[in-house]
Amino acid sequence: MKKHNFLAFDIGATSGRAVLGMLEGVRFEMREIHRFPNSILELHGKYYWNIFGLYEALKESLALCSRQGIQPDSIGIDTWGVDFGYIAPDGSLLGLPRAYRDPYTEGAPEEFFRIVSREEVYKRTGIQMMDFNSLFQLFRAGQEKFAPLQGAEEILFIPDLLSYLLTGVRVCEYTDASTSQLLNPVTKQFEVSLLEAAGVKPSLLRPLVMPGTVIGTLTGKLAAETGVGPVPVIAVAGHDTASAVVAVPAENPNFAYLSSGTWSLMGIEVEQPIITPASFENNFTNEGGIEGTTRFLKNITGMWLLEQCRKEWEKEGHSYDYSRIVSMAEEASAFGSLVNPDHPRFANPASMVEAIREHCRESGQCCPETHAEYVRCIFGSLAARYKEVLELLKAMAPFPVEKLHVIGGGSKNKLLNQFTANAIGMPVVAGPSEATAIGNCMMQAKAAGLVADRWDMRRLIAQAYKPEVFLPEARQKSSW
Numbered sequence: 388m389k390k391h392n393f394l395a396f397d398i399g400a401t402s403g404r405a406v407l408g409m410l411e412g413v414r415f416e417m418r419e420i421h422r423f424p425n426s427i428l429e430l431h432g433k434y435y436w437n438i439f440g441l442y443e444a445l446k447e448s449l450a451l452c453s454r455q456g457i458q459p460d461s462i463g464i465d466t467w468g469v470d471f472g473y474i475a476p477d478g479s480l481l482g483l484p485r486a487y488r489d490p491y492t493e494g495a496p497e498e499f500f501r502i503v504s505r506e507e508v509y510k511r512t513g514i515q516m517m518d519f520n521s522l523f524q525l526f527r528a529g530q531e532k533f534a535p536l537q538g539a540e541e542i543l544f545i546p547d548l549l550s551y552l553l554t555g556v557r558v559c560e561y562t563d564a565s566t567s568q569l570l571n572p573v574t575k576q577f578e579v580s581l582l583e584a585a586g587v588k589p590s591l592l593r594p595l596v597m598p599g600t601v602i603g604t605l606t607g608k609l610a611a612e613t614g615v616g617p618v619p620v621i622a623v624a625g626h627d628t629a630s631a632v633v634a635v636p637a638e639n640p641n642f643a644y645l646s647s648g649t650w651s652l653m654g655i656e657v658e659q660p661i662i663t664p665a666s667f668e669n670n671f672t673n674e675g676g677i678e679g680t681t682r683f684l685k686n687i688t689g690m691w692l693l694e695q696c697r698k699e700w701e702k703e704g705h706s707y708d709y710s711r712i713v714s715m716a717e718e719a720s721a722f723g724s725l726v727n728p729d730h731p732r733f734a735n736p737a738s739m740v741e742a743i744r745e746h747c748r749e750s751g752q753c754c755p756e757t758h759a760e761y762v763r764c765i766f767g768s769l770a771a772r773y774k775e776v777l778e779l780l781k782a783m784a785p786f787p788v789e790k791l792h793v794i795g796g797g798s799k800n801k802l803l804n805q806f807t808a809n810a811i812g813m814p815v816v817a818g819p820s821e822a823t824a825i826g827n828c829m830m831q832a833k834a835a836g837l838v839a840d841r842w843d844m845r846r847l848i849a850q851a852y853k854p855e856v857f858l859p860e861a862r863q864k865s866s867w
Contacts, residue, residue, distance in 0.1 A: 388412050391835060394420070394452065394459040394618075395827035396445060396549070397627065398466045401425055403441065405448035406821070407457060408828030410837060415851040417821060417828070420457070421448040427486045434490075435483035436545070438472060442552045446613055449605075453614030460835065462553070462605075463623035463827045465630040466545040468566030468674075469521045473539035474557070481535035484545065487519035491531065495523035502584045506667065511578050513662040513673030514568040515686070521567035522585060529586040542591050546625035553620055556603035559593040560622040562629035565675030570595075572660035572673045572681055598624045598677045599834045623830035624677050628652055628684075631794055633677055633826030633841060634819055636849035641789040643780055645773065645807075646822070647797025649691050653776050654684025655784050669779050677830065678841055683783075685776050688728040689797060692765045695739035700758060712762055713802045719763035724752040726768045770806035777811050790814040792854075794822035801855070808857040819852040 393408040405421040423444035428435045452459060473481040485491070496516055500508070505516065514520065521544075528536040543551055544563045551557050564570055564577075569592065571578050579589045596602075604610070604617040624630040631646050635656075646652045660673040660681045674682045697707065707715065726733075726746045736742040743761060747754045755761045773791075781788050790813055793804060798817040808815040819825055829844040838844050 391460045391832065391837065392457060393828040393831040394448070394462045395623075395824045395831070396448070396462065396464045397630070397824045397827060398425060398441065398464070398545075398549075399627065400427075400467055403444060404824065405445075405451070406824040406828075407452070407459075408825065408831070410828070410832055413847055413850060415825075415828075415847055417824060420455075421451050423447070427488055428483065434486040434488055436470065436486050438480070438484055438545075438548060438552075441549060445549065445553065446609065449609075449613035449615050449618075459615060459618050461619045461621050461831045463621045463831045464546045464549050465623060465625055465627045465823060465827050466549070466563070468544070468563055468626045469519055469524070471521060471524075471542040471544045472548045473535035474541050474543055474551075475538055476540040478555075480548070480552075481538055484548065485524060485528070487524075489519075492518040492523045492527050494518075495527045496520075499523060499526050499585065503581065508568070508581065509667050510662060511571055511581060512568045513572045513660045513666070514566070515670045515672035522569050522581060525569075525582070525587045525591075526585040536587065539591060541593060543593075544625070547622075550602050550620050550622070553605055553609060554603035555606050556620075557593060558596045558600065558602050558622055560600075560625040561595045561597050562675040562677070563625035564592075564595060565673075566626055570675075572662075572675070575675075575679075596622050597679070598622060598629070598830050601834060619834075621831050621834045623827045626674065627823045629674065629676055629682060630824075630826035630830070631822040632656060632682055633829050633844060634822035634848050635792045635794060636816070636819070636845050636852065636854055637792060638845075638849075641786050642792055643777060643784075643788045643790075644792045644794060645797075647689055647793050647795045647800075649689055649694060651687040651689035651769075651773075651797065652684050653687055653773065653780065654682050655780055655788065657681050657683050657785060659785075661783055661785075663783065665779075665783055671779075671783070680841075683780075685779070687772055687776055688733060689769070692726075692728055692733055692739055692743070692768075693762065695736075696743075696758075696761055696765070699738060699740050705758065707758070709800075713800065715759035716762045716766050716802055719757065719759040722753070722755065722760045722763045723767070724755060724760075724764050725771050726750075726764065728765075728768050728772050766800075766803050766806055769803060770810040773807050774810040788813075790816055792816045794819060796820055798822075801857075804855075804857045805860070808859045812859050814859075815857040816854045817857065818854040819848065825852075
């Protein structure tokens with residue numbers, strides 16, 4: 388039986404990876420080929436992505452495959468959402484893409500809502516309001532008279548831009564485009580009226596292609612230079628969370644998912660978008676999934692609080708690995724103070740440790756004193772927040788939610804998984820931790836005709852990566 392090699396480029400805001408997925412019959416396994424940095428460049432007060440550095444990293448990954456005797460059957464690229472590059476009429480890239488962390492969009496939504504109301508924007512797009520959404524980036528770029536926008540024939544979102552550099556073919560993949568706040572999730576077409584209100588021409592955006600579409604093959608020069616030949620490039624679920632949700636090893640549709648890392652995303656997979664007064668009030672978002680589905684979800688602050696505390700403790704000479712962090716939380720079992728991880732004071736405080744103490748002090752709770760108590764407070768607070776968001780989801784879901792699937796790096800935190808199961812009162816199914824790269828590979832497998840649909844993929848994934856199940860235990864709230 389032939390072994391198929393799928394090369395997944397999984398690129399985040401700080402680093403990227405080339406991961407090889409190998410499928411032989413129903414046997415699937417993965418290994419990392421190359422890891423490379425990604426960073427934001429500041430130049431004259433503007434912030435950019437070094438897209439050419441990423442292109443060089445992709446080339447190096449392909450060359451590594453060739454040197455190791457690996458022949459990819461196809462390539463897929465997933466990245467973060469909302470950002471894009473400007474393309475000139477002759478196909479040239481007009482400068483580096485602006486990064487979503489560029490403060491030029493601060494205050495842009497409020498200005499735009501004077502033209503089109505907040506309620507109307509949500510009604511047409513179903514997307515949560517964030518300063519850096521593509522809609523507001525284009526709106527602000529027009530106000531700036533930003534030269535790349537003025538000279539652009541079209542824009543390409545980051546995964547599409549990278550595939551363009553590899554193949555010379557331009558597409559607009561659905562799941563990544565769906566994060567832009569330019570797309571109507573019901574019609575699955577761009578909202579021309581919003582583009583016009585932002586002062587940009589609707590022709591900037593190409594027609595959509597769905598995940599699983601073959602974009603093209605590596606250019607002849609690139610195929611020869613790297614040694615891998617004319618490998619096909621597939622439009623996978625280009626948005627990283629969309630790829631991750633592909634890899635949820637669910638048995639039926641009655642599940643919620645939590646993509647857990649520095650930031651967490653909790654949601655459900657639905658056939659139709661949910662755009663209601665309740666979803667608007669609670670700032671839930673409707674983003675594209677595979678096979679025409681919608682990812683109805685909410686952003687939650689994840690391990691950010693813990694990561695910032697660890698940085699402070701390291702400066703004091705206290706360095707803890709992850710296993711020690713979990714042990715510390717277990718040691719502080721009697722500590723029961725909780726904070727709201729999504730409170731604005733935790734967004735980027737000068738001291739996360741002091742911000743947590745101040746929050747506890749103001750709410751009349753005991754303040755954590757030891758590092759272990761801080762860890763326990765953070766883990767318990769995350770479990771409590773997950774419960775709150777899940778209750779909102781359950782109230783809006785068109786089906787009964789029976790279990791929560793935790794995927795991504797946070798799925799390896801057994802203690803937090805148990806806390807979460809205790810808090811929500813339903814099973815937590817943990818894994819796989821490499822969900823994004825796995826989902827990327829699975830969409831390539833679908834394009835190759837090796838799997839039929841997302842349920843076929845999920846059966847295969849559940850077999851390859853046996854999830855761990857955490858059942859609720861009867862505990863006091865303060866003991867989560």
